[in-house]
Amino acid sequence: MPTFIYPPSIPWNWMFQRPQQLLGQFSSSGHTVLYEDLGNFPHPRIRSLSSSLHLCQGISALEVSHLRPRILWLTVPSHINVISNYNPDLVIYDAVDEPKEEFASWAPYYPTILEKADLIFCSSQSIYNYFYPRHPQVYLVPNGVDYVHFSPSPTSRPKDLPMGKPIIGYSGAIAPWVDWELLKTVIQQNNDLNFVFIGALFQKYKFPLNFKNVYYLGLKSYYDLPTYLHYFDVGLIPFLLTEMTKGCNPIKLYEYYAAGIQVLATPLPELLPVPKINLESDSRLFSLRLRHLLTEKDSNKAERMSYAHANDWTQRSGRMLQQILIMTSQNQESV
Missing domain, CATH: 3.40.50.2000 (Glycogen Phosphorylase B;)
Incomplete structure (x- = not known):
């Protein structure tokens, strides 16, 4: 089964939102999730929240033994530039905000996202309307709730x-x-x-x-x-x-x-x-x-x-996993 890696973006326990919810759902479905927690950790460790969900606190996810395919899950646009550090089999960008005003600094990364992301999910219609004409694999998946x-x-x-x-x-x-x-x-x-x-x-x-x-x-x-x-x-x-x-x-x-x-x-x-x-x-x-x-x-x-x-997160994550597994299967068949 695929392994999801989330580069350090937001602390696991800070404003528990879409990334934590979706990655938690993926782990509940049996997929390994390596969440690189954001923060200062004087004693680096792997904190396991379940048998399949692990917080990498001060430790790279690559130091944890895991199965491929390796999926890099991105929500911060600038992380599109660290793809090579992870050598992923699939790159997914989950677009959660418009790159304007408070998030205007995101806009310069969008051309690279369109080039390097294999799959793009969008949390709103306007974000979807931007990506859909510009990328072959774009799906609208709004937010949800536990x-x-x-x-x-x-x-x-x-x-x-x-x-x-x-x-x-x-x-x-x-x-x-x-x-x-x-x-x-x-x-x-x-x-x-x-x-x-x-x-x-x-x-x-x-x-x-x-x-x-x-x-x-x-x-x-x-x-x-x-x-x-x-x-x-x-x-x-x-x-x-x-x-x-x-x-x-x-x-x-x-x-x-x-x-x-x-x-x-x-x-x-x-x-x-x-x-x-x-x-x-x-x-x-x-x-x-x-x-x-x-x-x-x-x-x-x-x-x-x-x-x-x-509109439960289980429904949202299920739709996403369906597309992810189709794409990983297609990639493996083409190798």
């Missing part, structure tokens, strides 16, 4: 959640693409609500909001995250509408839905076809919609959770 992880109701309430008011929550990167100006207006208009933010600072030196009804709880472990989401009355996706975010397929949407909570977002292209979502871009209308969600009976919880269940 439904079993996020759907069960928690047994206890986190102690650092505020009490006494409805909770309007945000889970994700505290980043420049969040519409902080919109949030400032909405928060000031709703003093009787608590706004809770969970996530790591990204391209930000400090949390940008300072109001009495705002609580920044920092980054929570992936294990603990569902417990927080279940206490949100409304989940927020308040992103700016930019060239970069038009290619954003927010993982938090699926996680919110799996937890059963209502979602209020700005109208990102990837969110327009999502059932039972609430979309507003104007701060006044955003605030009015928020009040409406809190006062009206929620009759759509089952449909939201059903949508999340249909």
